[in-house]
Structures are given as C-alpha cells and as structure tokens.
Amino acid sequence: MDKKKLSETDIISKFIMPAVLSTGWNLMKQIRQEVKLRDGKVIVRGQVGMRKTVKSADIVLYHKPSMPLAVIEAKANKHEVGKGIQQGLDYARLLDVPFIFASNGDGFIFHDKTAPATGGKLETELSLDEFPSPQQLWNKYCIFKGYTTEQLSYITQDFYDDGTDKAPRYYQLQAINKTIEAISKGENRILLVMATGVGKTYTAFQIAWRLWKAKKKKRILFLADRNVLIDDPKRKDFLPFGDSMTKITGRKVDPAYEVHLGIYQALSGPEEHQKAFKQVSPDFFDLIVIDECHRGSAADDSAWREILEYFASATQIGLTATPKETDEVSNIDYFGEPVYTYSLKEGIEDGFLSPYKVIRVDIDVDMQGWRPTKGQTDNHGELIDDRIYNQKDFDRTLVIDERTQLVAETITSYLKRTDPMAKTIVFCNDINHAERMRRALVNLNPEQVAKNEKYVMKITGDDELGKNQLENFMNPKKAYPVIATTSELMTTGVDAKTCKLIVLDQNIQSMTKFKQIIGRGTRIDDKFNKLWFTILDFKKATELFADENFDGEPVQVMEKKSTDIIDGEGDIDGEIAPDASISDIETPDYKTTSNEPTDPDVPQVDGDWDETYNGPITDDDEKKPFIKFHISGVTVKKMAERVQYYDSDGKLVTESFKDYTRKTIQKQFASLDDFTRKWNEAERKQSIIDELANEGVIWQALEDDISKDLDPFDLICHVAFDQPPLTRKERANNVKKRNYFTKYSEQAQTVLSNLLDKYADAGVSEIESIHVLKVQPFNQMGKPMEIAKKAFGGRKEYDQAITELESELYHNADKSA
Template sequence: MFSMDKKQLTETDIITKFVLPAIDKAGWNSMTQVRQEVKLRDGKVVVRGQLGVRKTVKSADIVLYHKPNMPLAVIEAKANKHEVGKGIQQGLDYARLLDVPFIFATNGDGFVFHDKTNPSALETEIRLEDFPTPEQLWDKYCVWKSYTAAQLPIITQDYYDDGSGKAPRYYQLQAINKTIEAVSSGQNRVLLVMATGTGKTYTAFQIIWRLWKARQKKRILFLADRNILVDQTRLNDFQPFGQAMTKITGRTVDPAYEIHLALYQALTGPEEHQKAYKQVDRDFFDLIVIDECHRGSAAEDSAWREILEYFSQATQIGLTATPKETDTISNTDYFGDSVYTYSLKEGIEDGFLAPYKVVRVDIDIDLQGWRPTKGQVDQNGELIQDRIYNVKDFDRTIVIDERTQLVAETITAYLKRTDPMAKTIVFCNDIDHAERMRRALVNLNPEQVAKNEKYVMKITGDDELGKAQLDNFINPKKAYPVIATTSELMTTGVDAKTCKLVVLDQNIQSMTKFKQIIGRGTRIDDRYNKLWFTILDFKKATELFADERFDGTPEKVMVVAPDDITDEANEDFLNELNNETSISTTVAEETPLSIQDGQGEYKADTWQEGEIDTGEPAPYIKYRVSGVTVKKLAERVQYYDTDGKLVTESFKDYTRKAVMGQFASLDEFVRKWQDAERKQAIINELAEAGVIWDALVDEAGSNLDPFDLICHVAFDQPPLTRQERANNVKKRNYFTKYSETAQTVLDALLDKYADVGIQEIESLNVLKVKPLDQLGNSMQIIKSGFGGKPQYEQALTELEAELYREDNPRSA
C-alpha cells in the first residue's frame, strides 16, 4: 500500500520525505553544505524585432558543498513513477558546469551514483541509507584533484561573504578555484580569459581575498592602464579590503599597505626618476594581477613589461577578454595557456550576457567608391589626390560631410523609432570624426537637446568636459548623456551596463579591438530592462563575427623577427595589413599622440599616414568635401542564432524553425494542442523553445490566440479570431446539458476568451472578476454550478475542445 502511495508523490515530496533525510543521516550540514534549487544559468535571451525574452531554465535540485562555494556533488531527483536513474544525464550537465565528479540520481527508492573518480565502476546503485558522508566524498575529491597537504589550507580558504546572498556564478567559481589550485601548486604565471561583462574584477577580488586571507600572498598589486578601471575596482568590487588597500598616486609606493592598486603610468615612465616601482625591492609584491593584460603589458618590448619583469619572483595573474596573439605579441607565451576560459558565446547561451541584433547599413559611396573631379580642391583649398576613395578612407583620409549627415540621420531615426533615451555609443575613426558626429546628432535632435544639452556628448581623451561625463553615462540612474561619440577612450573598461545601441562607424580590423567594442553592449541589467542590444554597422565591421577567431582562442603565430620591422610606429598595423587586408599603398593607422599623462588619461589621438613600401612618414592631410550625393542602398537585420552565428531571417522563418523543433507537422501540433488538458502547458513549452508570443501578436494581430498564431505564422493556415471561435461555440449551443448557473459561467468564459485569450479562462482567478464575481466566490460558483472542482475542470476541458474543433468554419 505504501509503495502505491509513493507513486503518487511529487518530485518535491520525494526530495522532502526521502532524499533530504538520507543526506541528513549521512552527516551533511543542512545549513552550510546543502543547497536546494540551485539556479546555475539565467536563461538565454532570444531577440526578435524589438522584443527580447528569457528562456526558462531548470535548477539543480540539490548541490552538496564541502564548504560554501566549494561544490562537491549534484543530486537530481524525479517522481517515483520514473526509473531511479532518470535524472542522471541532467545531473551530469549540472556537474559539468560546477566541475564536480559526483552525481546522484534518485526517485526515492535509492540512488544511482555516477563517480568520475572511479573509472572502473562509473555508475552504481546504492541504497538510501548508504549515501556517502561529507568526509568520504571530500577524501575522494582530494585524491581526484591530486591535492597535497600543503595545498589544502589555501584551497579550503573561505570566499568573501558580505551576508547579502551574493555568490559567484558557476563559471566564476571555476575560474577562482582553478586559479587558486594553480597558485597553490606553485604555478607563478596564470591566465584567465573571461568575456567582457562576466565579472573579471569580482573574480579577481575573490582570488586575491582567498590568497590574502590564507596568508599565501601578503602584498598584492592590481595593475591597470586606465584610471576608470582602477577607480571602479577600488570603489566597487575591492571595497571589502578597506584600510588595507591604497591607490598608488604621486609616484610613491607606500609599504604600509598590503593591497595596492595602480596604473602602469603611475609606476613607470621614460625617465629613470619616473620608475616608481624601483622604490621597493624586487620581492616586495608576491602577487600581481594584471587587468586587460592583452594591452600594454603584452608586447615584449613594452615599457610596461619592465614592471612585471622587475617583480618576476611574484605570482602574476593576467585577466583578459581577448587573449592577444599576433605575429609579435603573445599573452600565452608570457602567462601560459589559460587555466579557464569563459567565452561570449557561453555567456549568451547561459543568459549572463546580452545577445545582439545587427543592422548593417550599406552606403553607396562606401561600396562604389568616390573619385574627385580633375583638379578638385577641398574646403581648405587643398588639391585632392586623384584616386578612388572607399570605406577605408572616409573620415580617415577624406571627410564627406553628406556621409556624416546620413550616418547621423540613420542613428537618429533608429532611436526615434525604438527608444530616444537608449544609451548609445558611436565609435568614430578619430577625435575629429567624433566631434563632427556629435555636432550632426545635436542638430538632428533639437527637442532632446533643448531638454538637456548633455543629450549628446563627445567623450574622448582630449575633452575634459566629455571625460567628466563618463561616470554619468555609465550610471544607469543618470539619464544623461544619452549618446556618446568617441574614438578610443570607450573601447574597453567602460562598464556601461545599460548601453542598448553600439554604432560602428570606425574601420576595425583588429579582432582584439572588435571584441572589446562589442563588449560595451554585452552586459545585462534586468532592473533597467536591458536584456539585449543593437549593433548599427556602417563600416562592415560585423563581418568579423564570421571570423573563426571571434569566439575562440586565436592561433599563435610568432614568426616575425625584429629585424624585419622597418616602421615601429606602424608595426601592429603593418602586421595586421600583411595578415588580414589588401589595400592601396597609402594607408593610415591610428596612433595616439601623448597617449597617457602621469595618471593614465588619454589626451589626444590622430592619424599618422605613411608609405607602406618605404616606411617613410608623409605629411598628414585630411581632405574635407561637401556637395556629394550620398544614399543608403540597403539596410538588413541579422540576429544572433542558436549556434552563435548571425543569421538574416524573417520573424516568420524564425518562428517556423522554433515550432518545427517541437512539432514535426501541423497535424502533430494540432493533436498535441487538442490532447493537452490545459493549453498553457503547450504555450509554456513553445516559449521555452524560443517562440516570442508578444512579437507574434505584434506581427499577426492581437485578436488571435496562441493556437491560431502558430497555425498561421508557422504553418501558413488561415486563422480564426478569438471572437469567431467563441461565436462558433455559441451557435452550437452545446452546453444546454448544464444547469442554468453553469451555462451562465460557460457563456461568460467564452466572452472572456474572446476578449483576452485561452490563458485567462484556464486560471481560477477568472471567477473572481466581473461578471462572474457577482455569482459568489470561486468555490461557491464551482459548487453551485458544477458540483465540485473536478466537474468544473471537466466542463472547462469540454469547452476548450469545442473551441478547437476541427470543423470550425474559417474566415479565409
């Protein structure tokens, strides 16, 4: 008799009555070692049109921990009507995310135990009362990881916990734990690769905190190359270090502090007296963490590399979203292969990063080129060199005012059509271009600028007023500035969580730079409804999405000897040119002038032009012309697809693909819909598969219910409106078999269906609103009209069957 009762228990009952008691009896601490419903992913955001919705995700039923944030095992439970091992594959997926070797599946009768530490008996069945103790699993785990006795005090050091409930995400746990393992085993060069927006600084904080608290590392240096990176770190993630932390300023290293945050530029310079790092001994720091290590510290001959080499005895951890591998620069050559990598694609799939929609705009002169007339001079009277100018030249070698105007008009039109207050970054070729773009956008948005003159701001290294607005731009609570035009200053390190539009009007050929720029939009902020972003591309930069290096680790190519380099100023560009491009002999590369002052702010950037064949510098000339007819030839929209690629498809195509993934044919869909006791289950199932119901309503009409939306959009069937379906039922007058009260209720339910849809009448809440609330409360209506809840539910099932009868006459 008991076994029959057990078959009726829900999954939750099985966990409560059988699983948790077995765990408790084995000695697991329910307060610190057992967590239920552990949500490892946030749910991927699917974007179509102007809508973005999250897919629902399942949670791990139970995760067991050695200590908080040190996971050991996953338990996946199912109802007793299922076989005992049904949850094992689901558990294996969660275990992969958590990097744990122990997986248990159960239906309440016993456990299937998958033990990666025992290859000779990977899966065995054990009784409820034989569930392993915490000590047994920890001992097996330590052997599996090959931990030594010396490592254990470091590996078991607690994470920082402020009591707010904030805990590292699964990939942050892996990054932290793998780094701690590497350092505790004596590895002194460590590389972590984590996509922009995935919390590199928070991850670095937890690594430093644990090593510092374990007294494994006592003096720590956090290095960055921009003030904003250091200040954001000090004020946010690193705040718990409190009085032990300082920011190095004035070229003085104060030995009284243990945690030092510094700009490269504050520690060194071209003159010997500027090399502040030499004030302390080579063994002063025993841990150095380098943020954005793909930049200044990557090159062997970098002036900043000397800091790392001076403190060569220290453990050095490099953080980057874009490991730089070029002919002459290699992060992995210095740090070694990454101990952990979390990519943009993984972040989007997990729902921690925002997917993107790309709008590619093709301009006629970009595609066809522009050539001056013979003897034509520009606005400054300069004779324009006679050749064909194309997309690589515009706003670099030559400025065409009408092109700038067209780009600004397109940006403005997009914002007006979607959200004029959406935070927007416009990436321009240089500071001059950023200023002209700012002016064009100001003139096109007089109403917005009248409300606040900071609606459009140029935020570049040479503009103190603009730089002063950077904090306001990245602060979600500050409405202004809305649009920021920039060149280099905002390509990296700017934590603009609510940025919804990234405009590319800049020539980008460096994969590293492209990844960094895209990273400006990939952060998600649910509080401000920032789930996805748009890339408005005028320079074909998004073609780099198709490059296999976009979401992988670049291939390392260390082949160029120093003697082969003839023009140091353009070294990186020449390497890129040889490897990636083929253009005319006169080229331009962006080289910052007075790149940093003592505190690391970018002061100016401009273009240098040189002759490739000789390396001799040429006089800088940028022509400016107007009166050119410029037109948009095409605008096409591409979406981030399930396999991480950009696809151009209509919403109808997308919906059809999502539906066909669930149902092979129209007949199968109709049969499943009609057989479903409640239609909401099918609606939820399709939503999880990526069907965006709100977008379907926008495209096909708000008077259709989900059944007709799918039949029409996915299977090209003529639809019936909800009102037509309700009228067809009323004409048949099938519910005369019910009591007068029941007929009144069913008639009102039909009217509700016609007004708002099937979801509304499947909820008992419908009995609480007019006109049904006048018949009494929900229980009174069900009792007096139908005799009880089972009879009411049966009547509702019959009503739905009538609504979706196949012989319903169609409107077309």
C-alpha cells in the same frame, strides 16, 4: 503511503535528505538545495526579448562553500532510480565536480569519476543507507586531485562572504579554484580568459582575497592602464580589503599597505626618475593581477613589461576577454595557456550575457566609392587627390557631410522607433568625426536636447566635460547622457550595463578591438530591462562575427622568442605608449612608415586620433602634411538594410521572426495533424504555449509581426503550416452560433458567454486561469469559488466546462485550422 504517488519534492524531503543527513552532512554549511547555476538564455526577436526557463540542481554538496563536491538529482518514484543521472552530469560539468548521484527515493545510482583510476566502476548502485559521508567523498576527491598537505592550505581557504546571497557563479568559482590550484602547484604565470561583462574583477578579488587570508600572498598589486579600471574596483569589488588597501598616486609606492591598486602610468615612464616601481625591492609584491593584459603588457618590447619583469618573483595573473595572439605579440607566450576560459558564447547561452541583433546598413558611396572631378577642391580650397575613395577612407582621409548626416538620421530614426532614451555609444574614427557626429545628432533631436542639453555628448580623451560625464553614462540610474559619440576612449573599461545600442561607424580590422567594443553592450541588467542590445553597423565590422576565431579558444600564433623581436616590430593595436601621461587614457605606440594613416587603431591623443600628427617624414613626401579633405553636396543614399539575429549556434543569421518560428515549431511537431492532435489533447493549452515560448517563440513579437487578433493556435497553424487563420473574434462567434450553451443553467450560460468575450479580447490564456473571475463583469457575480459553485456545481465542474468551451473553440481543429 503510496510512494509512487509522491511528488519529487516529497521524495527529496522524505527519503533523500534523511539518507544524506544520516551520514554526517551539515545541513547549514554543506548542503544547498535548488541551486540555480544558469540565469536562462535570452531569446530576441523584433523588439522583444525573453528568458528561457532553466532548471536548478536539486542538491549540491560542499566540502566548504568554496569547494563543491557532488550533485544529487532527484526524480519522483514513478521513474527509474537512475533517471536523473544525465541531468546531474550536466550540472557536475558546470561545477567541475566528480561525484554525481541520482535517486528516486529507493536508492542511489552513484557516478564516480574518480573510480576508474583505482580500478572501480564508473557507476554503481547504492542503497539509501550506503550514502557516503563527507569525509569519504573528500578523501576520494583529494586522492583524485593528488593534493599535498601544503596545497590544501591554499585550496581550502574560503572565498569572501558579505553575508548576502551574492556568491561566485559557477564559472567564476571554476576560474577561482583552478587559479588557486595552479598557484598551489607552484605556477607563477597564469592567464584567465573571461568574456567582457562576466565579472573578471570580482573573480580576481576572490582569488586575491583567498590567497591573502591564507597568508600565502601578503602584498598584492592590481595593475591596469586606466583610472576607471582602478577606481571602480577600489570602491566596489576590492572594498573588503579596507584599510589594508591603497591606490598608487603621485608616483609613490607606500610600503605601509599590503594591497596596492595602480595604473602603469603612475608606476613608470620613459625617464628613470618616473619609475616609481623601483622604490620597493623586486620581491616586494607576492601577487600581481594584470587587468586587460592584452594591451600594454602583451608585447615583449612594451614599455610596461619592465614592471612585470622587475617583480618577476611574484605570481602574476593576467586577466583578459581578448588575449592578444599575433605573429609578434602573445599573452600565451608570457602567461602560458589559459587555466580557464569562459567565452562570450557560453555567457549568452547561460543567460549571464546579453545576445545581440545586428542591423547592417550599406551606403552607396561606401559600396561604390567616390572620385573627385578633375581639379575639384574641398570646402577649404584644398585640391583633392584624384583617386577613388572608399569605405575605409571616409572620416579618416575624406569627410562627406551628407554621409555623416545619413548615419545620424539612421541612428535617430532607430531610437525614435524603439526607445529614444536607450543608452547609445557611437564609435567614430577620430575626435573630429565624433564631434561632427555629435553636432549632427544634436540637430536631429532638438526636442530631446531641449529637455536636457546632455542628451548627446562627445566623450573623448581631449574633452574634460565629456570625460566627466562618463560616470553618469555608465550609471543606470542616471538618464543622461543618452548618446555618447566617441573614438577610442570607450572601447574598454566602460561598464555601461544599460547600453542598448552600439553604433559602428569606425574602421575596425582588429579582432581584439572588435571584441572589446562589442563587450560594451553585453552586460545584462534585469532591473532596468536590459536583456539584449542592437549593433548598428555602417562599416561592415560585424563581418568579423563570421570569423571562426571570433569566439574560439585562444591559439598562440607567435613563434618568435622575446630575444628575436626587433625594435620597431609588432602589432601596435591597443598597446600603451612609453610616454603616456598619468590619465585615463590608452595611447598606443605609433609605428608606421606611411605619411597617411594606415591603421584605424593607431596614432592617438588621449585614446583618439590626432589630426595634427604629420607622421614620419620620408624622402618622397618631405614635410608634406597629412590632409583630411572635407566636402559637401554629395548625394548619399542607403543601398540596403538587413537585420541579423544571434542564433542557437552562436552565429548571426539573416532571418525573419516568421522563419524562425516556423523552424522552431516544426522541430516540435512533425505535421499539422500532429500539432492539432496535441493541442486538442492538452488539458490546458497554456502548457503548449509555455513550451514553445521556452524554445524562443516570443508571442508578443509574433503578434506584432502577423496580427494581434489571432490566437496562438491560429498563429502556429498559419506561420508553420500555411493554414488560413481565424481571428479570436471569429472563433468566439462560431461557438455562439452553434448554441451549445443550452445544456447549462442560465447563470452558467452568462458566465460562459462572458468568458467567450474575454477570449475574443485576450486569448485562451485569459480564460484558463480562474483569476479571470476576479475581474469585471464576473466580480459583480461573487467570488470565483462562489461563481463556480452556484453556476456549475463546484470547481471540478467549472474546470470541465472550460475544457468543453475550449473544445468548442477549436471544433474540427484536427481536420482543418
């Protein structure tokens, strides 16, 4: 046996696995092969998205399923023994393990992150029979971590396994293990920051499950501020708790249950008799998990903080995608620095979250402003205040019907060009705006509404019919509603996996709120072909993407102590009012001194703007009601529309697909000569096509942008190197004119001539697969191997003929495209 000729798979099965198994590793319980840690980043251009291919870790070794210990990266024997060490280090970083092995079947290079602490070398070489046993690695790991016997009783508890392939992803496992480890050290205030759509609730369940099964936390409270954030976990992620679990309703805490799920509104209220949490003792709960902790519990003076303070002895875990950090409100001040952070950028890079493209639309009245003529009244006869109204005013203090119509027309046009059935959320400034937008969209889509009157629905806190459709909107299997107009109700807690279009026609200054809204589109659903989403921005909200804090580490801003907070201070965005009712709402406290609304995120009813609210009365405007002016007959036009893409650095770039392709190709090939040489040398052109596709060159999008008649070779030469292209048909005809077929038999000439026709129709990928011989007209000549043998003498000779045919197709390609 020539070891140098063995494949990587053979090296693993014949040398590496026997070496590992010989030291006592359990094949069924402690060893996993081909562990896929990432899903592959989605690249989007035009209306096409594709995943980049990702490699899997060859072997991962575990102490228990919840405790990965080591990574083994294998290479074929023709490579040096340590060839895979850097790749292994990358996988080890994701799994947060200290032991990395690389092997080519001759031995191992062992990278041991625990060694320097004891005076050892970071990397050593081991023979095949020196591979460490499970106990050896586990002992080294425990010493490295400094675990006590008591800590191990927390740490070694397995996560919940439902018997399927579902297991925590690498970042979820890190979040779970780091949280359990922190609790085992006695830490009782813990913050987890994880981007929307990456499974915070599932992560929270696994933490709670492990602590509950280990009998470390016997009574657990999962706390949120909306019923949807409780009902969904109860019937999904938290379901394994079974009969031990209950939802708190009717302001009653039933001590017979161990796991309680409840919303703040069911546990407390402004009146003492509404404070249901006081029905049990302060030490009743051992663990409290606070979902979306950036909202009601973030502020020291929040009405809901008293629940957390009452159960101060409990371990409290805050979950959020957007930690609240302002001068006066801080999650970090309460919970401490995050024990783990998994950002939106990381989620997109790993392929667990969908990237986005932004279509920014600038409207002339938004950019230039609008001023009434002297004495002009609105549609209701109200005298319009004489000033310049700008983008922040529209649909808050001034309604222009033509502007609403233009926004609705732009949304409708986009959906008709792309997918009229794409789930869409339109974020408006208030309930009235959401209703007017619904009406405009209904009138612009009569055919769709005739098919189903729920094509467009207003889903706001004041509308029971709309709220009742929220579940259907979130359900990928339900086609309707397609378009939801809303204000605040759908900014969070809406798990709409198949939402493909987010429309921003709302003034958004809050980074927290912006992140939450964007999170409505970041979920991926491969089954329903949801790999990316579009943001249609009418209010310049997406400028927040350029903020360095958009996807940065949470940094504590607040410097005041809780005792320094003065009543009435604080950032009101997203907080929960002390008199909120038991409902599905998030209603912030209203703290403003102006009669006119000064923040788009404030006074709300059921999560949306309350137009009847007159604001606090001042000496200057005693009892003056807030008036929203409503006008028609204004000429409104789009000034500009530009498309931006999420680039490899996590930034938005304004770039055509041609520009993106040019840069990508020029990174791979130094010059036209370099490219044509490698193209001609390639045994199969498909390998280069696939390589570029994996770098984000989406051929379908490029064909849509340039021409569907060009071969990938000509597309590359034309786009990247400014060469005049030839169509596939022209290349095929040039081959026929040279009449090089004459050296082949008559039957072979017939096959080659038909292959040229296939090339002209579908490209080089079509003729490189022998499966082409299964379709017409080849299927009338016999089976593929029969054709290869009769016409060319065998498969080897047929493959050689294909190589020569490609050479003729790209004749002189190294001299001129």
